[in-house]
Amino acid sequence: MEIVEVFSSIQGEGRYVGCRQVFVRLAGCNLACDYCDTPGSRGGAAAGRVEAAPGRRDFFTVANPVPAGALAGYVNSLLREPHHSVSLTGGEPLCQAAELADLVPRLAGRRYLETNGTMPDELAVVLPHIDIVSMDVKLPSTAGREWWDEHERFLRLASTREVYVKMVLTGATGDEEFRRALSLVAAVDRRIPVVLQPVTPVGSVTGIAPEDVLRLLAAALDVVDDVRVIPQTHKMMGQL
Ligand code: SF4
Incomplete structure (x- = not known):
């Protein structure tokens, strides 16, 4: 697999914020969100880095692509x-x-997939081996285009497992796109938890005003049952 890095840290976003996880950061992305905080992961790289001891930041370098068996060995070693x-x-x-479907059955821990929610056909390949899906719903104001159809197909599939939806809110978030995203979740199952994540401002991307967060939170609670507002806490903690 094409990897960027493997390391142990603390989940800083979403429903499982605060949980210790081994992170397998894979290379490549089909989107170019304007608030992306891992732009270095979007392309390929000749090599990745792997932490030797959990939490020590004692990385060694591995050449890409990394065979699934070797990658599982690195992950399972951190899971000690x-x-x-x-x-x-x-x-x-x-x-x-395809490579992910080869990797995940070899992993010793629970498998938590963090995804932009735009590739339902590919999700179907991997989903039998996944325990928890953290699915982004990308709003057109930040993702550059609409992904409603792909998101709905994706969420219907993911809802056969444990799933929650994450939505990043910026200064450009519009009421109409927000309402449409919430309607999409409710159409699948209004009990699916939703996490609203005020953006960490980057480049030209501005933060959302606190009063707008409260207004959107109230609108969301009219449509779905479980909504929380959680910013990126790993950045506050100085974690990777
Ligand atoms: S989907 Fe994630 S990794 Fe890809 S561009 Fe958007 S924020 Fe970055």
């Missing part, structure tokens, strides 16, 4: 200390769906 799960993240991990 207790972790909640293994986060398969990126980039967009489903860009390597």
